[in-house]
Amino acid sequence: MSPAVFGHGHLRLYLLHVLDERPMHGYEIIQALSDRFGGTYVPSAGTIYPRLAKLEAEGLVTKQTDGRKTVYAITEAGRVELNDRRDELEGIENGIGDSVRRLADEVRSSVSEAMSTLRAELAAAAREARDDGRASAASAREAATQAAGAATAAAREAGAAASEAVRDATTSMHSTISETRSDGRAQLQRAEVLLAEFRQDLRTELRTAVARGSLDSSTVDELESRLSRLRADIVSRLL
Template structure:
């Protein structure tokens, strides 16, 4: 089981530090983006994770919120800064934990990508073997005209597979280089391949 990114109570302290560093107020979405940036895109908290904690910080008088059009701006209070100062050593430990979490999450993403690429190669190899077997079969039992049409369709299918593999591989590498290749993307790829195989 994957351990949590933040230990209990650490995310709220980290939110305070982000607000203090900004030197200005931040929208909830900006805080989510800032956390995503700190983790290189390997961890992006949901609104359902961030907003309840901001609400709790407001209740404790550590942040204030002000309406800015349709958005809400959160600012750290003097009490919030005092808590940060009092827990400075703990915050240093959290920063070290974030670094470890980024490495761990990056390893998990890398492993997922490798698994997906192995699965894709296996699927393509299996499809090629099946196509060759089908071609051998049709050469012996299907009349010439149908045999020619079947081989034409086979060539078209193999070209599509090659184009798909190149396109997906390029997209996966580009996302991995940007740091936004998620485990969900890899899972969606695997599910899509399974669905295609199931329809053949």
């Protein structure tokens, strides 16, 4: 969805606008953008970090390490560009309102389609339960005509109970799947941010080492070995 949300160069300007409020680390920037779109648009780490790196290279933002986090802040040069493009920024803000409405409509459409599918599944399950109930009643009538009335009532009650059980089980299943996927997406996004920050910071350190002439093959061999062990450990936890 990201290409349709911001026009060419607009995300770059909007990042300056977000950082003009206060310095933020990568995940906070992503959350700030998500909040402005009411959660209908969440940019990926792969979208945000390359643009932050370009803004840093142009001297429009700075970054510094705060513990395990990399914090980005707008520079005076960044504020000058932001102020020079205020009219363009207002147009972006208006466009965001249109994008939020469009994305919300898409979400509502998806939810409506999912609800229609769920209702169809529940109706089919209810019909199957009633058919099973009628079959049980028919067998009971053939076996004992005198117990036909009682068997029919029992079958209908069983059909209603089965329908309710299917409905409850389906609702619970969809709720559990939704919660699991939502948490999984949040954790994936967090992992992507951590990996992007690690790559960005380590790449800077390696380039500095090259400039000093202190990067040798043993260091890279050690990096390869540790990353291989870390990957194996993480993969084993995921299985």
